[in-house]
Amino acid sequence: MPTSESGAILVAHRLPAHVTPLREWLSDVAEQVVLITSREVEQGYSGQFGGLISVSDYSSSDEVVTHLDRICSEQAVSRIVYGTEDDILRLARIRDRYGVSGLSEAAALVYRDKYRMKIAAAKGVATPEFLAPSNAADAEAFAERIGWPVVVKPRLSYGSRGVAVVHEGAELAAQLSGYAMKDLLLEEYLPGIVCHVDGFMQGGEVLLSVPSRYVNSCLSFADGVSLGSVQLDDHDPLAQGLTDFARRTVALFPETDLTPFHLEVFIHEDTQDLYFCEIAARLGGGHIYETLGLTTGVNPVELWFRDQAGLRDGGARFARGPERYGFLLVPPREGTLDEIVATPLPDSVLQHNQPDKFPRGYSAATASTDTVASFVVRGADAVAVESALHACAQWAEKALRWSA
Incomplete structure (x- = not known):
């Protein structure tokens, strides 16, 4: 049976309920939960928890911290739960201030500050x-x-x-x-390709490690080029090298409770050596969490939220299936998307997201995860997945009609 502690469970989270159905995931402790969220998504969570607070400027203002401070000073709090990068540090500071268990500020900084993480990594793995x-x-x-x-x-x-x-x-x-x-x-600057390893860590050890290779690069959006990702085959020497690199890297960083990690690794084009790029104590962006769930049969977001809330489900059990998965993010252009021409999708597509109202104006992408259309695909192996991603890119080129 899952277990938790007494006291309020504070959840600071800005994503909408249709993306993260928190009531379903935290039903065991719903009356203990006080959710702080943005005004834009408040309605989707209405009436689901013991408390609900909405703020007008979730990411940029001090409103979230102000509410957390007030609640922690007024009542017993057992857990403080986060789900996105912009909450890691500010929630860690609140934990420290009130002695709440979970990721501390000192640990969070090593996973957030790229200078501190480079110092940590350089003690044991190759680092630029x-x-x-x-x-x-x-x-x-x-x-x-x-x-x-x-x-x-x-x-x-x-x-x-x-x-x-x-x-x-x-x-x-x-x-x-x-x-x-x-x-x-x-x-x-290291010439070459970038890979990523995603999974779960606990106590300085890797519990799950899924190595993938980016198709194009995380800066492709600046040139209007799609970013893709392909899960590697188990027998691929690169996959084996990345898995070992992840194990050695996680051991260099502050220990955590059960926490997802997203590690990015350079492969030098001349030497083929692996170099540390970045690591985060969260799930990766894009559609990494969907592909991670598809390959393991475990919803990684639900698992993480439940564990942070103090719910113990007997320990995580991860097993990878035989198929491989990948995703493609198509960045917006500066201009107007006039229409999307009805065009059959490749058979390998499992999920597809696109706008449904036209014409629609866009600014150029400013981040690797800015998209106008995206795809999650399945294949028998990495070669099949990469072929599917190229087919999706061709679909986007034909179907999306832009004007200046």
């Missing part, structure tokens, strides 16, 4: 050279020393927002003008 510069002169000296191009990125962002590859001094100076120096990381 990096620097948190004090000023523009430091930044240019670093680039001159390791060689151009270099990667410029914010330390606390996610979804590839604000990441740029710069090729010379004037371009670097222009990039630096848009950053607060304390939120800036410079990194050696």
Whole structure:
């Protein structure tokens, strides 16, 4: 039987109920739950929990923290639950302030601050050279020393927002003008492809590891090119290398309760060596959680929310099926999507998302997960999945009709 503790369970979460049916997942403790969410999705959760609070500016304002502080000071709280990257640090601080179990601020920072995570990784796995510069002169000296191009990125962002590859001094100076120096990381540019490993970790050990390879790159959106992902076959030496790399990387980072992780790894095109890129203590973006659920038969989001709420279901049991899965994210263009021409989808498509009202104006993508259409596909192996993704990209090119 699942178990939990007494006291309120505070859940701060901005995604709508049709994406995360929290009432269904947390029915055992629904009366203990106080949900803090955004005004846009409040209605979908109405009447489902012991308490419901909505805020007008969920991600950017202090409203969420203010409500959490008030509740923790007024009553006993057993758990504080998060689901997205933008809540990790601020909820960790609340846990620390009131002695609530779960991810602490010190641990959360290592999974959120790209400079701190690079320091942790470099103690045991290959890591590109990096620097948190004090000023523009430091930044240019670093680039001159390791060689151009270099990667410029914010330390606390996610979804590839604000990441740029710069090729010379004037371009670097222009990039630096848009950053607060304390939120800036410079990194050696490694030519090659990027892979990701997703799964669950606990106590510094990997419980589940699913290695995948990106098709194109996480910066493809800047050129209007789709981002895809293919789960690798078990017998692929790359899959085996990534699995071992994930095991060694997780052991270098702060221990957690049962927590999903998303690890990105560079493969140098010349040496084929693996290098650490980033790790997060959450599920990956795009359609990673769907493909993870399809390959294991376990809903990873539900499992994570229940465990954070103190519900113990006898321990997670993960077993991978024989098929492989992947996804494709088609970024929007700057302009108007006039229509989507009725065109048969490839047979391998399991899920497909697209707008249903036209014409519709779009701005160019600013993050790797910005999409106008997306696909989740299935195949007998990685080759079949990648072929399916190419078919989906061709479908999007034919079916989506744009004008300036």
